[in-house]
Amino acid sequence: MTVMSTQNDAPLPQSDAAGSTVSPEQREALDRLEAMEAQLEAALPLVSDAEAGLAAIRAMIEAMEPLMAAYDTTWVEDQESVAELDPPLAVLGEDTVWDLYGREHAVMTELLRLSARVLAPADED
Structure with missing residues (x-):
């Protein structure tokens, strides 16, 4: 990562070395x-x-991929298999994983738009 400094403590010239003043065009420039410097x-x-x-987005994707793979393949059968045990698992909620997938989708849609x-x-034009 490149670190940039915007520090420039030198005062802006009111005249050049020969003593002539800064022209209106130079002042406008x-x-x-200076406005660009503030934006920078x-x-x-x-x-x-x-x-x-971006690191957080990569981590989100890496965490969501296996979660969605399980949701798309074995989740229903696994849910039915343990129903009588009633384990306290958030993934057993009907919309828990799906809603999280919707949030991931919204993040990625906004990232694509931006x-x-x-x-x-x-x-x-």
Whole structure:
């Protein structure tokens, strides 16, 4: 991971080395760049947070795959087999696993929507 610093304590010039003042065009450019600098400072920690979030998404997928595989194959038979034992297992609830799958699906759908926004931005005509 690349660590970027936005620290630049040098004051913005009001005049150059020869003593001439900053032109209006240069001032406008500096103002735009200062605004970009503030946006960069806000974005840096958020991108780091998103990178950490990807690790959580990977872990979610790795945990959900075997859960859904069991749900799709042996869950009904296993549930029926232990019904008279009435074990205190959340997975025996009719909608417990399915609802969690729905939440995973919602997370991934939103991630896909956001990815499309970044990777294929709308034309700005």
